[in-house]
Structures are given as C-alpha cells and as structure tokens.
Amino acid sequence: MDTGVLIERLPKVELHVHIEGTLEPEQLFAFARRNGVSVRYPDVEALRAAYRFHDLQSFLDLYYEGCAVLLTEQDFYELTLAYLRRVAAQGVVHTEIFFDPQSHTHRGVAFATVFDGISRALAEGERSLGITSRLILCFLRHLDEADAFDTLRQAEPYLDRIVAVGLDSSEVGHPPSKFERVFAAAREHGLLTVAHAGEEGPPEYIREALDLLKVSRIDHGVRCLEDDALVERLVAERMPLTVCPLSNVRLGGFAEMRDHPLKRLLDRGLCATVNSDDPAYFGGYMTENFTATQAALGLTADDILTLGRNAIEAAFLDADARERLLARVAQSAA
Ligand SMILES: Nc1ncnc2[nH]cnc12
Numbered sequence: 362m363d364t365g366v367l368i369e370r371l372p373k374v375e376l377h378v379h380i381e382g383t384l385e386p387e388q389l390f391a392f393a394r395r396n397g398v399s400v401r402y403p404d405v406e407a408l409r410a411a412y413r414f415h416d417l418q419s420f421l422d423l424y425y426e427g428c429a430v431l432l433t434e435q436d437f438y439e440l441t442l443a444y445l446r447r448v449a450a451q452g453v454v455h456t457e458i459f460f461d462p463q464s465h466t467h468r469g470v471a472f473a474t475v476f477d478g479i480s481r482a483l484a485e486g487e488r489s490l491g492i493t494s495r496l497i498l499c500f501l502r503h504l505d506e507a508d509a510f511d512t513l514r515q516a517e518p519y520l521d522r523i524v525a526v527g528l529d530s531s532e533v534g535h536p537p538s539k540f541e542r543v544f545a546a547a548r549e550h551g552l553l554t555v556a557h558a559g560e561e562g563p564p565e566y567i568r569e570a571l572d573l574l575k576v577s578r579i580d581h582g583v584r585c586l587e588d589d590a591l592v593e594r595l596v597a598e599r600m601p602l603t604v605c606p607l608s609n610v611r612l613g614g615f616a617e618m619r620d621h622p623l624k625r626l627l628d629r630g631l632c633a634t635v636n637s638d639d640p641a642y643f644g645g646y647m648t649e650n651f652t653a654t655q656a657a658l659g660l661t662a663d664d665i666l667t668l669g670r671n672a673i674e675a676a677f678l679d680a681d682a683r684e685r686l687l688a689r690v691a692q693s694a695a
C-alpha cells in the first residue's frame with residue numbers, strides 16, 4: 362500500500378504530547394485578549410517567527426512564557442478540546458497527555474483549575490470524537506524535589522484520573538536521580554512512571570530512569586544509540602521509546618530529518634513510537650511527524666505498521682482495548 366494512504370488511514374496512538382505545547386499562536390493571542398494578559402509580540406506572525414530554536418532551553422523559555430495566557434478552567438478546556446479536534450481529524454484514536462501543573466500553580470492558578478479544565482475536555486473528546494485518553498502529571502525537573510512532592514500532594518484528590526507521573530523540562534544537570542524519592546511516593550499511590558531521558562541528556566540518564574524511577578516508558582530516549590549495552594537492554598526489556606522526530610530536529614538534536622535515527626531505532630528492534638511533543642511549536646501533529654519521517658528516512662509500509670502497533674503495545678490500556686486497536690490497525694492495512 363502507498364505509504365501516504367497508510368499514514369492517513371492508520372488509527373494513531375499518541376503517547377508524548379504536552380498539552381501546553383498544543384497552544385497555537387492564534388489561540389495564545391485570543392486567551393491573552395480575553396484575560397487581559399500582554400504579549401511581547403505584536404501579532405501571530407511575529408510570534409510564529411520567534412519559534413526558531415537552537416536547543417531545548419531556547420524552546421522552554423518561550424513555552425513557559427506562552428503558559429502565562431492560561432488562567433481559567435475554560436482556557437484549559439478550550440486548549441485541550443482544540444488539540445483533540447485537530448488530532449481526531451488526523452485519525453488519532455487514543456492519546457496520553459502530559460500536563461505541567463507547576464508551570465501554572467507557580468503563577469497562582471489553582472491545581473483544580475488546570476485539572477478540571479483538561480479533564481472536562483477529555484470527557485467531551487471521548488463523547489463527541491470517540492478519542493480515549495489518559496493524563497500524565499509531569500514534574501518540572503529544573504525545580505527541586507520538595508516542589509515535586511508538594512505538587513503530588515496537591516494532585517492527591519485527582520489521582521484516580523491520573524495514570525502516571527512523568528519528568529520534563531531542562532534535562533542536562535537535572536538527572537532522574539534527583540527525583541527518586543518522589544517517584545517512589547507516586548508508585549506507592551499506584552501511579553505508573555515515565556520520564557524524559559536521552560533527549561539532550563546522556564545515556565546514563567536513561568539508565569537512571571529505568572533503575573531509579575522504574576519507568577514503563579522512556580520519553581525521547583534517542584541518545585540510547587550511543588551505548589550498545591543500553592540498546593540491548595532496552596530491546597530485551599521491550600522498553601518503549603516515545604520518539605518525537607519534528608521536535609528533535611527543531612531543537613537541534615539532529616541537523617535535518619535525514620539524520621534522525623527513527624529508522625535505526627526500528628532496525629535495532631527497539632519499541633519506538635512516533636509522537637508530536639509540542640506540536641504548536643514544532644511544525645506538526647501526528648500526521649506531519651509520520652509524513653516527514655517517511656519522506657526523509659524512507660519508512661516502508663511495514664515500518665509504519667510497526668510504529669502503529671508499538672504505540673498500542675506501549676499505551677496504558679487494558680488488554681481488550683489493545684486488541685481492539687490492533688484489529689483496527691490490521692484493517693487499515695487491508
Ligand atoms: N521536549 C521537551 N523536553 C523536555 N521538557 C519539555 N516540556 C515540553 N516539551 C518538552
């Protein structure tokens with residue numbers, strides 16, 4: 362089958378998207394106007410033109426600045442529903458969404474405001490768009506572990522609707538070991554764990570995420586290829602990597618998509634998946650990530666189906682839901 366048709370028809374599962382990273386410039390200005398927040402760019406074009414990043418930190422600075430327009434429950438609801446509508450149109454059937462409570466609570470927005478807005482949209486998305494979802498609470502790793510503990514405490518009333526905790530923000534200098542105790546506390550609450558590791562940080566951070574944080578998935582993980590023994594371990598453990606190709610290129614991890622290791626990860630037998638990370642900032646959602654990697658790396662129809670099945674295997678879904686989605690993938694290739 363033609364790969365373009367397959368990409369379009371594939372029922373997609375997204376496992377790595379920051380809801381704050383789906384804030385499109387148009388929506389950012391609309392929320393700013395509605396909330397009386399000033400923006401230091403004159404218009405949408407000027408803001409979009411500023412989305413030229415040279416590394417993770419240069420992106421994060423703008424990403425946190427953008428968060429300043431998100432104030433009300435309705436903002437979080439509209440942000441999340443807009444993301445769900447966009448990806449429903451791309452054939453996404455299940456999505457596992459990160460949110461960064463500290464980037465809001467530190468501005469005086471209550472945890473409940475953030476959580477209620479996002480979860481109201483997720484319920485609406487399931488009802489009207491048929492998209493199932495999970496929520497993953499991320500701790501900001503540039504802050505200290507005490508702040509993460511405080512955030513976990515604020516999340517306690519909502520833990521039945523949070524599937525996992527994650528770790529994001531500035532990676533280098535903030536190894537997983539810094540959060541070993543708060544991740545242990547989260548696991549005691551029954552939560553699963555994931556962590557960004559090996560995006561900019563070294564392979565050692567991936568080992569720490571496995572050994573100290575007991576993660577079920579590694580977010581990014583592309584730098585594992587620098588360490589053969591680590592790759593063998595990840596293959597043997599069938600540890601999923603939530604890879605974000607457009608993000609990696611936009612943040613300078615790889616000069617061009619031609620240099621991206623997605624195909625090599627698959628060829629080594631790793632459980633790699635394709636995801637969008639912060640689609641409003643990096644030039645595309647799920648379909649654009651599949652299309653760009655297919656074109657640059659020559660992904661075959663088999664590669665695309667493997668990526669689709671890997672995401673289902675790696676999702677925090679029960680066995681029945683997995684079987685149903687796998688059957689839909691098979692159908693999409695028929
Ligand atoms: N790609 C990324 N890496 C680390 N933290 C993030 N927060 C939002 N996007 C991120």
Ligand SMILES: [Zn+2]
Binds near residue numbers: 377379529557580638
């Ligand atoms: Zn990310």
